[in-house]
Amino acid sequence: MLRDKRVLVTGGTGSIGNVLVRRLLSGEVGLPSEIVVFSRDEAKQHSMRLALDHREVATDDVIYEQRGRVRFQIGDVADYRAVSPAVRNADVIFHAAALKQVPTCEYFPLEAVRTNVLGADNIVRAIQESDSPVNVVVGISTDKACKPVNVMGMTKALQERLLVRANVDCPRTRFVVARYGNVLASRGSAIPLFHDQIRKGGPLTLTTKEMTRFLMSLDQAVDTIFAACAHAAAGETYVLRVPSAHMVDIAAALIGERQIDMVSTGIRPGEKVHEILVSEEESPRTVRRGEYLVIKPILPQLRAATGDQPYDEIERSSAHDALTRAEVEGLLRKHRLMIEDSPLFL
Numbered sequence: 001m002l003r004d005k006r007v008l009v010t011g012g013t014g015s016i017g018n019v020l021v022r023r024l025l026s027g028e029v030g031l032p033s034e035i036v037v038f039s040r041d042e043a044k045q046h047s048m049r050l051a052l053d054h055r056e057v058a059t060d061d062v063i064y065e066q067r068g069r070v071r072f073q074i075g076d077v078a079d080y081r082a083v084s085p086a087v088r089n090a091d092v093i094f095h096a097a098a099l100k101q102v103p104t105c106e107y108f109p110l111e112a113v114r115t116n117v118l119g120a121d122n123i124v125r126a127i128q129e130s131d132s133p134v135n136v137v138v139g140i141s142t143d144k145a146c147k148p149v150n151v152m153g154m155t156k157a158l159q160e161r162l163l164v165r166a167n168v169d170c171p172r173t174r175f176v177v178a179r180y181g182n183v184l185a186s187r188g189s190a191i192p193l194f195h196d197q198i199r200k201g202g203p204l205t206l207t208t209k210e211m212t213r214f215l216m217s218l219d220q221a222v223d224t225i226f227a228a229c230a231h232a233a234a235g236e237t238y239v240l241r242v243p244s245a246h247m248v249d250i251a252a253a254l255i256g257e258r259q260i261d262m263v264s265t266g267i268r269p270g271e272k273v274h275e276i277l278v279s280e281e282e283s284p285r286t287v288r289r290g291e292y293l294v295i296k297p298i299l300p301q302l303r304a305a306t307g308d309q310p311y312d313e314i315e316r317s318s319a320h321d322a323l324t325r326a327e328v329e330g331l332l333r334k335h336r337l338m339i340e341d342s343p344l345f346l
Helices: 015-026 042-052 060-064 080-088 102-107 109-130 151-169 190-199 218-231 247-255 325-334
Strands: 006-010 034-039 070-074 092-095 136-142 174-180 204-206 212-216 237-240 244-246 262-264 286-289 292-295
Touching: 006 015, 006 080, 015 034, 015 042, 015 218, 034 042, 042 070, 080 109, 092 109, 092 218, 102 109, 102 151, 109 136, 109 151, 136 151, 136 218, 151 174, 174 218, 190 204, 190 247, 204 247, 212 218, 218 237, 244 247, 244 325, 247 262, 247 325
Parallel strands: 006 034, 006 092, 034 070, 092 136, 136 174, 174 237, 204 262
Antiparallel strands: 212 244, 237 292, 286 292
């Protein structure tokens, strides 16, 4: 699929970006000729560069020369002057750059708009204005874009619509979306926080004991991105069906027999108690495709007739059919996320 392709990964130093780049380098979907890691965080780029090169000490050639197939580029997706040259020679773009912390977006909504909305628009504009040879753009979205109540979800919903519309303006490029729930152990998520709080002896903080979330691993997230890249038609959104869990059960599984108190701190600005993956309004244009739900584009001229199985039920919220506590523990053990698996405790 990506053999000898030039691949651009925006937000490539984030949790998803790191795993995505490493799996691209594995050659499982074809070995790209070049992978450009585009992000605005020089420290994360530096760490990632050394990790990929298996070095502990930096030298000038590590910093300034491309080593192997990976090249690093500093830039902000909100800055068109930085985006345009990065897009110019790409064949495939994985757009993972985002402001994703819900409370942060509530306090800095304009910055969320700049990154999550204008960043996507800059990619589309760069393709359109430079006549770039981009074959496919995969936008990374979130269940928070589904019936959004917070700034993060609203900006991601707009990003989804911008990318769908881009198929009309740039018909030679296929724009698709991968939407998923909470990614287990991603940077800034609950599990690393819980690990740290348990290591310090507690207390472990929960926003509310009623809260549930859809859960998936980093590799499942990348699987969804690869599936959308390979199989999604223009304007389609791929959604992996994943289980949900009560956050209090995740906390209890991690604590185990330890004497750690749990305290409720209240819902943070903008947070939902329960998420949904596919809305009631999206359900009529949603089909099943293997383990994925595929949401057809809202623009009728982009909907292609397929032989997919119709999806004739509303995707229920994560409060329904949540995993039992035993199942939650099994899921955490499967992905080596229990305390005994954490480097902090080895």
